[in-house]
Amino acid sequence: MFSKAIVRKPSKSMVKGLTSASLGKPDYARALIQHAEYVKALVQCGLEVKTLAADEQFPDSTFVEDVALLTPDCAIITNPGAESRKGETLAIQKVIQTFYTDIEKIEAPGTMDAGDVMMVGRHFYIGLSGRTNQKGARQLIAILEKYELSGSTIELNNVLHLKTGAAYLENNTLAVCGEFVSKQEFEGFTKIVIPGSESYAANCVWINDRVILPAGHPQSCELLKQAGYEVIEVDVSEFEKLDGGISCLSLRF
Numbered sequence: 316m317f318s319k320a321i322v323r324k325p326s327k328s329m330v331k332g333l334t335s336a337s338l339g340k341p342d343y344a345r346a347l348i349q350h351a352e353y354v355k356a357l358v359q360c361g362l363e364v365k366t367l368a369a370d371e372q373f374p375d376s377t378f379v380e381d382v383a384l385l386t387p388d389c390a391i392i393t394n395p396g397a398e399s400r401k402g403e404t405l406a407i408q409k410v411i412q413t414f415y416t417d418i419e420k421i422e423a424p425g426t427m428d429a430g431d432v433m434m435v436g437r438h439f440y441i442g443l444s445g446r447t448n449q450k451g452a453r454q455l456i457a458i459l460e461k462y463e464l465s466g467s468t469i470e471l472n473n474v475l476h477l478k479t480g481a482a483y484l485e486n487n488t489l490a491v492c493g494e495f496v497s498k499q500e501f502e503g504f505t506k507i508v509i510p511g512s513e514s515y516a517a518n519c520v521w522i523n524d525r526v527i528l529p530a531g532h533p534q535s536c537e538l539l540k541q542a543g544y545e546v547i548e549v550d551v552s553e554f555e556k557l558d559g560g561i562s563c564l565s566l567r568f
């Protein structure tokens with residue numbers, strides 16, 4: 316169960332955020348409304364939400380998930396893989412210090428975006444991506460082991476982050492899409508296969524028996540409902556334009 320979340324309001328500078336999508340520039344005013352709806356959904360899931368002020372210096376700073384990994388036993392500040400995002404860690408560390416006493420760090424030459432890290436109980440799957448390298452993953456595994464947690468790596472081929480295409484929905488169940496449908500590492504899980512035409516919906520989050528799903532993915536919504544989840548849909552189209560999704564917008568702990 317989760318009790319808290321940290322989010323950061325999008326900045327006007329978000330229009331300069333990193334992206335590989337060809338969906339056009341995000342509309343800032345609309346992003347603010349969508350962000351507020353997202354926070355409402357977190358609250359509906361029973362979370363106490365700490366909302367940080369927008370940080371104009373960092374266009375991608377609304378995607379707080381990438382700069383820290385929050386475990387039940389410690390927090391790990393990452394060293395983001397993209398140059399333009401490295402400076403985001405300073406501000407998040409200050410906030411996390413108010414919640415955690417045990418704080419660790421991924422150090423260069425190790426890099427890591429925590430969007431590549433998926434928590435499954437006390438085990439953490441770490442995607443090796445354009446943002447998270449072997450050295451970062453090795454550092455993370457060593458840190459986790461200090462706290463009697465564990466980690467293992469997964470090679471990624473077609474996605475930005477591991478959680479772009481896979482989400483752990485508790486109950487030994489994963490929502491998966493694309494390359495993750497047949498990954499050997501995920502053999503033992505019950506899988507909800509998100510159709511390729513709705514791949515963006517694979518980035519969803521389980522929070523206290525509910526699943527927050529990006530709006531506009533009816534087949535995925537139906538599959539989750541059939542599997543017994545209560546689904547909350549939130550429109551995050553302006554964040555999709557920056558390759559960001561439902562999980563990227565919060566740290567849940």
Ligand code: CIR
Nearest residue numbers: 333378430476557558559563
């Ligand atoms: C980036 O490229 O870093 C941002 N535009 C999107 C980050 C998305 N975060 C995530 O998937 N965890």
